[in-house]
Amino acid sequence: MSFSLSHISKQLPLEDTSNYRRLNKVLFKELNRTCIVIDDDPTGNQTVYDIPLLTPWDLETLIDEFKKETPVFFLLTNSRSLSQKKSSEVYQEISKNILEASKLINRPFTVISRSDSTLRGHFSEIDVIKNTLNFNDAITVFLPVMFEGNRVTVNDIHYISDGDHLIPVNDTPFSQDHTFAYSKANLKEWIEEKTSGKVNASDVFSLPIETVRSKNTEWLSEQIKALKPGTFCISNALNYYDLDKITQALLLAEKWGKRIVYRTSSSFVPSYIGLEPKPLLTSEKIINSDSQTGGLTIVGSYVPKSSEQLNYTLNYYNKNNIIEINVETILKEDADLYLASIITKIDESIARGNDVIVYTSRKLITGKNADSNIDIASKVSDALVTLVKGIGVCPKYILAKGGITSHDLALKGLGMRRSKVLGQIEPGVPVWQMGKETKFPKLLYIVFPGNVGHKKSLLTITQKLS
Numbered sequence: 001m002s003f004s005l006s007h008i009s010k011q012l013p014l015e016d017t018s019n020y021r022r023l024n025k026v027l028f029k030e031l032n033r034t035c036i037v038i039d040d041d042p043t044g045n046q047t048v049y050d051i052p053l054l055t056p057w058d059l060e061t062l063i064d065e066f067k068k069e070t071p072v073f074f075l076l077t078n079s080r081s082l083s084q085k086k087s088s089e090v091y092q093e094i095s096k097n098i099l100e101a102s103k104l105i106n107r108p109f110t111v112i113s114r115s116d117s118t119l120r121g122h123f124s125e126i127d128v129i130k131n132t133l134n135f136n137d138a139i140t141v142f143l144p145v146m147f148e149g150n151r152v153t154v155n156d157i158h159y160i161s162d163g164d165h166l167i168p169v170n171d172t173p174f175s176q177d178h179t180f181a182y183s184k185a186n187l188k189e190w191i192e193e194k195t196s197g198k199v200n201a202s203d204v205f206s207l208p209i210e211t212v213r214s215k216n217t218e219w220l221s222e223q224i225k226a227l228k229p230g231t232f233c234i235s236n237a238l239n240y241y242d243l244d245k246i247t248q249a250l251l252l253a254e255k256w257g258k259r260i261v262y263r264t265s266s267s268f269v270p271s272y273i274g275l276e277p278k279p280l281l282t283s284e285k286i287i288n289s290d291s292q293t294g295g296l297t298i299v300g301s302y303v304p305k306s307s308e309q310l311n312y313t314l315n316y317y318n319k320n321n322i323i324e325i326n327v328e329t330i331l332k333e334d335a336d337l338y339l340a341s342i343i344t345k346i347d348e349s350i351a352r353g354n355d356v357i358v359y360t361s362r363k364l365i366t367g368k369n370a371d372s373n374i375d376i377a378s379k380v381s382d383a384l385v386t387l388v389k390g391i392g393v394c395p396k397y398i399l400a401k402g403g404i405t406s407h408d409l410a411l412k413g414l415g416m417r418r419s420k421v422l423g424q425i426e427p428g429v430p431v432w433q434m435g436k437e438t439k440f441p442k443l444l445y446i447v448f449p450g451n452v453g454h455k456k457s458l459l460t461i462t463q464k465l466s
Helices: 005-010 020-031 059-067 083-104 125-132 187-194 209-214 217-225 240-255 268-275 304-314 336-351 370-390 403-413 457-466
Strands: 033-041 051-054 072-076 110-112 138-141 150-153 157-160 165-167 205-207 233-236 260-264 297-301 322-327 355-360 397-401 419-427 427-433 445-447
Touching: 005 165, 005 336, 005 427, 020 268, 033 083, 051 059, 051 165, 059 072, 059 083, 072 403, 083 110, 083 125, 110 165, 125 165, 125 260, 138 240, 157 187, 165 304, 187 457, 205 419, 209 240, 209 336, 217 240, 240 260, 240 268, 240 397, 297 370, 297 403, 297 457, 304 397, 304 457, 322 336, 336 370, 355 370, 370 403, 397 403, 419 457, 445 457
Parallel strands: 033 072, 033 110, 051 072, 110 260, 138 233, 138 260, 205 233, 297 355, 297 397, 322 355, 397 445
Antiparallel strands: 051 419, 150 157, 157 165, 419 427, 427 445
């Protein structure tokens, strides 16, 4: 079932087009704290630029960032690929180290738990963060809007927009995810569902768009300040004008002493730190004109949008530069020789300057339960890591399609510890520059989320990079 965006918009007050983003930058700076974005997969930096991305979260690493007074950095956990138990252990360790580093350096911080705009992920991570940091007086603000991916919230219902059509997120394939399935699109009801009733939908505070657009930020901030500790708060937003105004109210509340923990998608981060929009990256600005090797695209994501993009792109590739990885083969114990032959083929092709596309077979193989599904996904990802670790020729770029895929290839395949996001090559698709410690220093690494873009997006990016 879908609804008309234009019909709903006609019934709403006009958005407040004041430049709240500019003042958000000032307010964030006045807070004089480090914003730590704990990302459950590596795609949350798809809206920012010139910000560090870290894969380790040991105490020494965090102390170093606090000493440098880094305004904002991402910690890439890939916890969406883990079981809930393992995810909780990771977030407890991270939170413990953040708290210790903050005390040792005497620098305050804000935590944003960045997760998926289609509501997949371990929502329990919020409780772990709050309990470990002793943030019992904090409220939790839940903002999954992500405009670059057409995810909006109105009347408390989270939608994916397709042109003028608004589709409730529970009517999309994302709600049928084999690990993170859910049945509600109303965010109040979704929170009740995901907390197994510990939080009642009726207890979740909501800011309607009508209120956001008609009231000033001081009034909105007073409502947030008045919320009791432990309250969950959602807000509706159809665009960045709405979100920037909401965010300013939140920053004002923090300035006045309100403790807030955030669970958001990626559009919130630039709004919160006041980062002005930057044009999409061009190939002339990021590709080394002296490069003689081909690029390498690796598609691991299985979501329908990824498969659609892949199938469209394959029509434009030379069949000699297309490599399908048979998942059933790599799940067997004797897959080493099979992978070795593929590594040789990749090296030979990119050394000749050919762009190569590698993808896992599209038949989805599942286990008996969520944990076994995660185990299968991990084995597939490990096979792709083996390919990246094995290649000896530095590609012109590596494009990784899918959250788990891109995280594992960067961390385990390339040995990344600290890199920098340069910007976006297409809306929602970030480009990283690998650090000096990696297998291929300064390599361009494109992180293409599985659920972002349209049918032609993958082809558009690979052609732009060729």
